[in-house]
Amino acid sequence: GAVVSQHPSWVICKSGTSVKIECRSLDFQATTMFWYRQFPKQSLMLMATSNEGSKATYEQGVEKDKFLINHASLTLSTLTVTSAHPEDSSFYICSARNLAGVEQYFGPGTRLTVT
Amino acid sequence: GQNIDQPTEMTATEGAIVQINCTYQTSGFNGLFWYQQHAGEAPTFLSYNVLDGLEEKGRFSSFLSRSKGYSYLLLKELQMKDSASYLCAVRDSNYQLIWGAGTKLIIKP
Secondary structure, rough: OOOOEEEEEEEEEEEOOOOEEEEEEEOOOOOEEEEEEOOOOOOOEEEEEEEEEOOOOEOOOOOEEEEEEEEOOOOEEEEEOOOOOOHOOOOEEEEEEOOOOOOEEEEEOOEEEOO | OOEEEEEOOOEEEEOOEEEEEEEEEEEOOOEEEEEEEOOOOOEEEEEEEOOOEEEEEOOOEEEEOOHHHHOEEOOOOOOHHOOEEEEEEEEEEOOOOEEOOOOEEEEOO
């Protein structure tokens, strides 16, 4: 199956700093990438959908100025959490889909802890 | 509104069979997915149903009835490694995935 990688797998940062998470599709062209957040014992929450070369579409309640998403190429999307706060601590997961694809392929996730 | 319901938790015995149900109400339907998620890991794809009926893949099978807004995931010959959360997701008319809260499956020896 298709492979999606995420980096870093975990990160600890101080409150007020920014953190960038990378999502890469390793063996296919990801025309659409999705960013999810998952709090402990809760389901996935879609944050935003990004199409290559276009601005991301954010879900209601997600601050686009705080969660900056860039999808500049068909194999890379980045999520930057700006001015992170402890309540941003969560498991962030990306997924990717190609143009003709039915299935979304998930990255392994990034665990963010803000102290 | 859009809604996907599945049981919060189920317990089953190693070697047995378990059925995890999912009911949905969405604006449009373009397929139903089942994912497995182990604690602390990302979801992995199990099955996809877009037409009514049963899809079998090894020990796992998934059933769909679009008229009833209903699906189930059937796991046979349960193994301890099957202990995980199982997520039901429906793709709506906008091709967005709507996620259920997941069913935590506990396998006992």
